[in-house]
Amino acid sequence: MEKKILFANIDDPGQPEIDTYISKGGYESFKKVLKEMKPEEVIEEVKKSGLRGRGGAGFPAGMKWSFVPKDSPKPKYLVCNGDESEPGTCKDRVLMEHDPHLVVEGMAIAAYAIGANHAFIYIRGEFDHPANQMRKAIGQAYDKGYLGKNILGTGYDLEMIVHTGGGAYICGEETALLNSLEGKPGQTRIRPPFPAVEGLYACPTVVNNVETLSNVSLIIKNGGEWYASIGTEKSTGTRIFCLSGHVKNPGNYELELGTPLSYLINDLGGRVIDGKKLKAIIPGGSSTPILLPDKIDTPLDFESIAQAGSMLGSGGVIVMHEDTDMVWVARTLAHFYMHESCGECTPCRQGTKWIYDILSRITFGEGKMDDIDLLLDLCDNIDGKTICPLGDAAVIPIRSTINLFRNEYEYYIKTGKPLVNNKFMSFV
């Protein structure tokens, strides 16, 4: 069901102002941790909540924080990931635009918990408005004494910096993000060492998604147990799902984890447009396998979606109706991964281009029947053979469309025309 905890105040136009935020109890959690809690206790509370990362992989947040070595003499850093470039995803932007202090407070608490005196938020370069909202909120927090030196007389110092990127998808991957934050090209690093040990400027660093960190002040305020009571046993809390594509009411909806996909698409989304039949769903951003309509009752939680053969990913739910040409879907996404491959690993750099070329050939009516197996072969030669998971992600839509819609590829190759002609392709 819809449950607005992150979105509790999202419709209040005054919310980005610090006085409004404070009048609703804002920054009380940060004050509480500074005055009453040791960093370990904060980590413990977050562990208790069961909060898992919202950036894609779903790693437990409290556990990640506990990997930061306490005895390291080096400075420690917190980095909030606001790169948001997984196709189909646009939720972090909403939080940054409409409730920026929720993000700032979450970052401040996390920084305190890991012993960082510097916190960065990396925002994709195109997000000018969200970055301005964050800058304004951070400025207000400094003015109120919630950031800066000797915060509220507790002796804790925290500087918070907005960093804007240069429009590269790969910079959402945490090690590429760190390189980018250091002023370098956004190429990925081999792990280990993991960022918690050797991250920004080779110092211990925690990278968390915007939505992940936005939950933190709520967990401190209401307790880890409260948070764990929402959602399912292993997938606690809520998530913001970005519903896009062929539905009547697209939008960002915050749901209790475990809510059926059908509730999102039919009840909130108002079903498929124009009374068309549902054909396919990408449940967690472009890097997650396609689900067929028979999976529409799958509960939206990490485990159930995995069982259905896909992933919760970044929360981008993309709905496609019967008039969607699945070879076009594959080619569109192949173009994306080719464009965004950072070029570091040969299988990804060359393979994504090759895949795109073959798909283009098919859509230009020059495909050969062997092309389908050639595509699958290329996928095998990329998957698991690159430094970062961009390569693994790139093959997912290709395999997924071939597995589920092979007949559409075959028809295209035989006749030079799509089996289904995208009939939605006009905005006018």
Add this chain to the structure above:
Amino acid sequence: MALSTESIDAIKEAAARYPHKKSAILPALTIAYRQIGYLYDDLYIEVADAIGVSPNEVASAATFYTMFPKQKVGKYLIQVCTNISCGLMGAESLKEYLLKKLNVKEGGISEDGLFTVVSVECLGSCTTAPMMQVNQTYYENLTKEKVDEILNDLREKG
């Protein structure tokens, strides 16, 4: 010198914010391209001087990031998202409409020097598709009427 004093000051201020000034390269490139419109080799030297790093370091970052235009574009750079969610809602036809209406080729500059139209990957606006970004501003849930209005406004502003 192509960079204005304001830009140089803003770059220096950015560099002072970071524990290591090299981190200011991307913010500095953002400041530079927003002032000039695009990036080019000699500009990297100016940016590097303002931060206090080597021009090579600036160039290697600048060339990696596709968001910074590397050649002259119209006063209004129109970026149409043609990725999946926008594509499902008619992004290709939106782009065709813009190209025809402005009488330009993709990536070219309209005769009045005002417009360049390019297609880009997902801009994080998927639930409000189709959409386009004009310089820094997002325009969402586009219809033909809206696009006409936006173009008229921009033309009037000149």
